[in-house]
Amino acid sequence: MKYIKYLILAVMLTGAGSCSVDRVPETQLSDATFWRSEGDLNSAANYLYTFLPSLPVYDDNMSIDGFAVYPNEVSNGTRTVPNWDDDYANAYKLIRAACNIIAKAPRATSAGVDPGIVEKYVAEARFFRAWAYYNLVKRYGDVILVTTPLASDAKELTAARTNREIVYDTIYADLEFAAAKLxxxxxxxxxxxxxxxxxxxxxxxxxxxxxxxxxxxxxxxxxxxxxxxxxxxxxxxxxxxxxxxxxxxxxxxxxxxxxxxxxxxxxxxxxxYGANDANIISYHNIPMAIISGGVVNPTKYLVDAYLMKDGLPIDKSPLYNTPDSANHVFNNRDKRLSETVMKRGDNFSLTGKFVVSTSSTGYNYRKYVIQEDMGKSRSYIxxxxxxxxxxxxxxxxxxxxxxxxxxxxxxxxxxxxxxxxxxxxxxxxxxxxxxxxxxxxxxxxxxxxxxxMEGFRYWDLLRWKTAETELPKPVLGAYFFKDEFLALGYSLTPNLNPDNYIMPESGNMRTFLPQRDYLWPLPLTEISMNPNLVQNPNWN
Structure with a gap:
């Protein structure tokens, strides 16, 4: 019964159609008895929190700071227009849920709920609507703007995209309201x-x-x-x-x-995510995915960016010496380097043995790697x-x-x-x-x-308009100290560039088209359902 309750709530909040810009189906499922207590408002608002992003360790593979065991199609420029896009669909699902709360939560005042409590939940909903629109704009640019639950004949179902400046006006208005009420x-x-x-x-x-x-x-x-x-x-x-x-x-x-x-x-x-097996909100398996799955590995570009302790880059500092071993790269460096990238002596696996066998770059990521969580294949961090x-x-x-x-x-x-x-x-x-x-x-x-490796670098390159310079570079990893790596369990046969650095992807396999790749393509399913929805430039 609890499952059915939340399933009904989800349908009430988001609608049931396949189109991302859809109406809340009042005629299919009446919510006349909902929105009558603080508990109802809390349940509705809790649903919004399920749209918060999960750990973004994969996201830096879209930049040149991270690389998995396989190339990333966003980073190397090989992606095509998708039929479906969860980023697009889920953002509008969140917007629909938020709009529904904003429109209907005030009904609770007639049932005796304090207006200040109602405003708090409306404020949460307006925050999440702003969050969703920000994430849409940074991917797609101009997007369809929806601020109310839609009827079946609403013009927004076949609307053209709204200029991003107008969308940002809504984002700011929602955030200002939320800040005033929370x-x-x-x-x-x-x-x-x-x-x-x-x-x-x-x-x-x-x-x-x-x-x-x-x-x-x-x-x-x-x-x-x-x-x-x-x-x-x-x-x-x-x-x-x-x-x-x-x-x-x-x-x-x-x-x-x-x-x-x-x-x-x-x-x-x-x-x-919760606290332990007895107190679960949800869980993930990021520690095992990082170590055993090799889902993200730091590159030479990221490692080289860390300063020496004297505040100078490696190409300017007298403290820097060309490394003669894998651990040498950490000498006299910003302490955050050794706290982000694995080195010999770190608690790396269930046995505590440091290996690099899963790394396509010769470097291993350390954030969120929790030794005790690896054995049970779940983490609540x-x-x-x-x-x-x-x-x-x-x-x-x-x-x-x-x-x-x-x-x-x-x-x-x-x-x-x-x-x-x-x-x-x-x-x-x-x-x-x-x-x-x-x-x-x-x-x-x-x-x-x-x-x-927290999901920022790719988006920073886009907004600074430097992606066209940075992303086409070959992906480079650590200097390949062959005997040392083999002794540490390195089982791959890496491609090496002429300077003996691991090169999991060469520059001639990577491209970035400035006239196309600064915006993401809209999914074909959305375009097919809305004749006024125009694709982003050069994604046809």
Whole structure:
């Protein structure tokens, strides 16, 4: 009966048709007796949380920072127009559910539910609608805008796409409403940990506005300063709230069980998976997928991006020496490198033995690898969708792009806080000038390493309009120390480039078409059902 209840609720919230832009089927399933209590509103809102993203360890394979045991068709430019696209369909499923709550939750006031409680659930729904539209726009550009439950003859079912600036107006309006009605994390308490807070709304606003502002700036696509001002101001609100701070228990431990819960003030927005076999929300098998499945492996490009401890890149630092062994690459480097990429001595498997047999690049990913979870093939480690570290990075980047520069004081309150936990020398304007460094590139570097393999890099390359330069490169891995690798259990026969680096995919197998690949193709099923839905350029 509980299953049937939630199945009915899902149909009530999302509709039952095959078209992504669909109506809620009031005539098929009456919800006249629903929307009468806080429990009803809570159940409806809980459904929205099932659309939160899962751990994004696969996403960096779309960039050149990660590589699986097989090529990625987004990264290498070989994908074709799909018949169906879950990213598109699920976003509209979420939008439909959110619109339904926004329209119908106020009915509960007539049944005696406090209007403030109703507004809280409407605010959650408006947050999720904004979240869905942000994720649609960053993939597809202009999209169909729907803000109400649709009737069977609604014009939106065959509508043309709405300009992304208008969609962003809706995103911002929804986020502003949500921020005004939701609480700060400290007021929500442990029992509500994982629900959307006011600071989570501001953090998403900073992310979405930074994306659109830099997209417009570097693609010459329109007004950008207003978006970047909004990104900066939203990040500043999170910083000034005093609700969040960087985790002090070690960067590696951020991705282990000890960093879960309200005690970790770095977590701003979290997808919860549960605690153990007796307290399950859901679970995943990411540790085993990483180690045994080789689903993501760091590349040479990512490893080389980490600074030396003196704050200089490897091509400028006197501390850097050409590695003569696999572990040598970690010497005198940003501490976060060894806490992100496996090395000999790490607890790597059930036996504790370090091997590289599953890695297509010779490097192995370390975040979210939990030794005790591997034997049972399930893990409950939460996914921090937004960390306070990202908020600091958003602020620094928005400030730099707005002012064509950033003060040392702002570097100290953002970038240098992150460098401190990597035990790396601070970045200052004088330091950059003295060593021929570009501040913009150093801010971007800090974003790359702090958020490495967390699903950001591909989207950053798109918004900066650098994907056309970065993605066609050959994929390179570690220098192949043959005897050492064989002793560590390396069972592959790797392709090597002329400099003896592992090369799982050559440059002549990779392409990026600027006139096509900055936007994703719309699925054919959607185009076939809507004659006014025009495909993105050059995907025909």
């Amino acid at each position: 609480q700060l994390p400290s007021a929500m308490g442990e029992s509500n940990y994982g629900r959307i807070s006011r600071t989570a709304v501001w953090a998403v606003e900073s992310r979405a506005a930074l994306f659109e502002g830099t997209w417009n700036k570097f693609h010459n696509a329109g007004e950008w300063r207003t978006h970047l001002e909004r990104a900066k101001n939203a990040a500043e609100k999170v910083i000034q709230s005093g609700e969040h701070s960087l985790y002090t228990g070690g960067y590696f431990n951020l991705y282990q069980y000890q960093a879960e819960g309200m005690g970790n003030k770095e977590n701003v927005m979290v997808r919860r 939460d996914y921090a969708i937004i960390r306070y570290a990202e908020v600091l990075l958003n602020y620094a980047e928005a400030k730099y792009e707005l002012d064509a520069g950033i003060t040392d004081a702002d570097l100290d309150r953002t970038i240098n806080q992150l460098r401190d936990r990597g035990e790396v020398a601070h970045l200052t304007n004088a330091f950059a000038t003295a060593h021929g460094l570009n501040i913009r590139e150093e801010i971007r570097r800090e974003r790359r390493v702090e958020l490495s």
